[in-house]
Amino acid sequence: MKLSDIGEFGFINRVRRGIKVDAGVVRGSGDDCAVLAFDARYYQLYTCDMIVEDVDFLRTEDPYLVGRKAVAINLSDIAACGGFPRHCVVSLAVPQKTPVRYLDRVCDGVLSMTRQFKVNLVGGDMSSARQLMIDISMLGLVEKKCLALRSQAKPGDIICVTGSLGGSYKGKHLRFTPRVSESRFLVRHFGITSMIDISDGLMQDLEHVVGASGVGATVLAEAVPVNPEAKDLSDALCSGEDFELLYTLPRREAHRLLLKNPGMCIPIGSITDKKEGLRVLDAFGREIPVTKKGYTHFS
Amino acid sequence: MKLSDIGEFGFINRVRRGIKVDAGVVRGSGDDCAVLAFDARYYQLYTCDMIVEDVDFLRTEDPYLVGRKAVAINLSDIAACGGFPRHCVVSLAVPQKTPVRYLDRVCDGVLSMTRQFKVNLVGGDMSSARQLMIDISMLGLVEKKCLALRSQAKPGDIICVTGSLGGSYKGKHLRFTPRVSESRFLVRHFGITSMIDISDGLMQDLEHVVGASGVGATVLAEAVPVNPEAKDLSDALCSGEDFELLYTLPRREAHRLLLKNPGMCIPIGSITDKKEGLRVLDAFGREIPVTKKGYTHFS
Numbered sequence: 188m189k190l191s192d193i194g195e196f197g198f199i200n201r202v203r204r205g206i207k208v209d210a211g212v213v214r215g216s217g218d219d220c221a222v223l224a225f226d227a228r229y230y231q232l233y234t235c236d237m238i239v240e241d242v243d244f245l246r247t248e249d250p251y252l253v254g255r256k257a258v259a260i261n262l263s264d265i266a267a268c269g270g271f272p273r274h275c276v277v278s279l280a281v282p283q284k285t286p287v288r289y290l291d292r293v294c295d296g297v298l299s300m301t302r303q304f305k306v307n308l309v310g311g312d313m314s315s316a317r318q319l320m321i322d323i324s325m326l327g328l329v330e331k332k333c334l335a336l337r338s339q340a341k342p343g344d345i346i347c348v349t350g351s352l353g354g355s356y357k358g359k360h361l362r363f364t365p366r367v368s369e370s371r372f373l374v375r376h377f378g379i380t381s382m383i384d385i386s387d388g389l390m391q392d393l394e395h396v397v398g399a400s401g402v403g404a405t406v407l408a409e410a411v412p413v414n415p416e417a418k419d420l421s422d423a424l425c426s427g428e429d430f431e432l433l434y435t436l437p438r439r440e441a442h443r444l445l446l447k448n449p450g451m452c453i454p455i456g457s458i459t460d461k462k463e464g465l466r467v468l469d470a471f472g473r474e475i476p477v478t479k480k481g482y483t484h485f486s
Numbered sequence: 487m488k489l490s491d492i493g494e495f496g497f498i499n500r501v502r503r504g505i506k507v508d509a510g511v512v513r514g515s516g517d518d519c520a521v522l523a524f525d526a527r528y529y530q531l532y533t534c535d536m537i538v539e540d541v542d543f544l545r546t547e548d549p550y551l552v553g554r555k556a557v558a559i560n561l562s563d564i565a566a567c568g569g570f571p572r573h574c575v576v577s578l579a580v581p582q583k584t585p586v587r588y589l590d591r592v593c594d595g596v597l598s599m600t601r602q603f604k605v606n607l608v609g610g611d612m613s614s615a616r617q618l619m620i621d622i623s624m625l626g627l628v629e630k631k632c633l634a635l636r637s638q639a640k641p642g643d644i645i646c647v648t649g650s651l652g653g654s655y656k657g658k659h660l661r662f663t664p665r666v667s668e669s670r671f672l673v674r675h676f677g678i679t680s681m682i683d684i685s686d687g688l689m690q691d692l693e694h695v696v697g698a699s700g701v702g703a704t705v706l707a708e709a710v711p712v713n714p715e716a717k718d719l720s721d722a723l724c725s726g727e728d729f730e731l732l733y734t735l736p737r738r739e740a741h742r743l744l745l746k747n748p749g750m751c752i753p754i755g756s757i758t759d760k761k762e763g764l765r766v767l768d769a770f771g772r773e774i775p776v777t778k779k780g781y782t783h784f785s
Binding site: 188189190191192193195198199201202205206207208209211212215216220221223226233234235236237238239242243273274276277278280281283284285286287288290291294295298301302305307308309310311312313314315316317318320322324326484485 | 487488489490491492494497498500501504505506507508510511514515519520522525532533534535536537538541542572573575576577579580582583584585586587589590593594597600601604606607608609610611612613614615616617619621623625783784
């Protein structure tokens with residue numbers, strides 16, 4: 188059996204079955220961050236995300252943006268749980284002949300993001316490898332009442348995104364701004380029932396929400412904000428690395444949010460009963476088949 | 487300029503100059519773990535350590551032991567600061583054609599260590615790459631009064647190690663037991679002034695202690711416990727991945743420890759004034775030159 192037979196998520200699920208955790212863990216693997224006991228007011232958020240040369244970036248791309256991205260994808264995970272970032276550590280695997288000026292640019296990118304988002308870079312590790320690889324793990328905090336998971340979406344909730352989707356591979360995947368302030372605004376002022384960042388593609392990430400919440404979802408194709416850089420609707424629905432937030436909230440909360448901050452709230456559909464499954468409807472209410480649901484590392 | 491011109495530590499020091507941290511950080515990069523504010527009684531410890539195929543292990547070695555090692559090197563960092571482990575996250579970069587049964591064995595090794603040392607595995611990331619790479623980050627706790635850093639060694643202190651050194655590449659690097667319980671015993675009952683785990687080789691890691699503490703050190707070659715697997719004294723002094731603890735404590739504390747638990751306390755020399763530098767003496771008090779001080783990734 189090869190990885191491509193069971194896929195990345197299939198393998199992860201196999202591993203997860205063998206894991207036991209103690210009472211210090213509020214939520215283990217299976218969300219954007221792990222949620223850990225911290226103090227009376229806060230949970231601690233804990234995540235890791237790596238990028239690999241020729242998979243997530245090319246050597247010909249600006250190393251400053253590569254370093255920036257390595258931090259940004261972790262910030263996006265913290266944002267997806269409603270929290271704010273605190274600390275990070277960076278592991279760097281580097282090919283022997285890499286020029287120091289290239290690595291300096293990578294580190295400048297890393298440090299520009301940690302400064303901008305007030306994250307303490309507190310440690311790291313370095314090794315040699317045949318491909319450049321940056322793995323960052325990050326800690327954050329979230330007020331207990333503000334924690335957003337994937338698992339609390341309810342039938343009737345409105346599904347929203349924070350920005351346009353698709354075409355990220357043309358450059359946005361290296362330049363996106365992680366939605367930390369948007370997330371903080373949302374979780375502090377509105378009854379967000381679930382949240383995830385769109386890293387694997389809208390449909391695949393919505394499937395994660397639907398699966399974790401035990402519900403169904405209907406997306407209205409006409410309502411999906413297609414990025415001008417996207418090839419077509421299918422690209423907006425399925426291509427990865429948008430790093431916008433996908434979230435759900437009760438209808439009355441969505442109305443309130445639309446009045447207060449319409450730019451942050453683009454409604455694209457609603458949560459349904461589980462039996463209705465995950466559907467995309469065109470303007471005439473006809474179901475559009477979605478085949479390849481999103482990015483996968485092993486195929 | 488290439489990495490081999492300035493070395494791994496040269497590069498890390500360049501990066502560290504650009505880092506600013508806030509009051510939540512008790513000790514940033516530069517020790518075995520970062521030390522973070524936690525609560526009235528504890529500090530939180532935070533570290534990461536990665537292993538890469540063909541650098542830290544071979545594909546022909548038992549994948550169970552490879553997974554085990556990826557966790558053990560992080561446990562060793564937590565131990566080096568006097569703490570106990572709590573949580574970890576695992577990033578896995580995997581070549582496309584890797585058989586699932588190989589990865590299952592790696593994960594069995596990871597889980598056997600997390601269970602044995604009561605660490606919660608709470609998340610991870612997975613990507614494809616041309617070499618197998620496992621990066622783990624780990625959180626731990628340490629009572630404020632038990633925190634052991636590299637920087638508090640004092641002239642007159644005795645230098646000790648917890649076990650024999652050298653020859654680790656013959657197998658111990660994959661099978662070592664991280665010295666968590668030894669560390670906890672030491673920091674809870676004795677006035678440990680500094681501690682580090684021997685990952686880069688005794689002399690190089692002692693140099694880290696000496697540098698951080700602003701002192702010198704004299705090692706007595708005859709006192710160094712040479713592993714039967716080691717080629718010679720130089721191998722015991724300089725080869726990496728022993729993962730024993732190197733620690734210092736005042737002479738009277740060393741005497742007390744030797745009476746209570748001699749197996750945990752192998753004295754190999756003493757801390758001196760800075761001006762005496764880092765020296766190894768033979769049985770006649772003559773200095774033995776040590777050329778290559780330890781393992782480096784870029785040369």
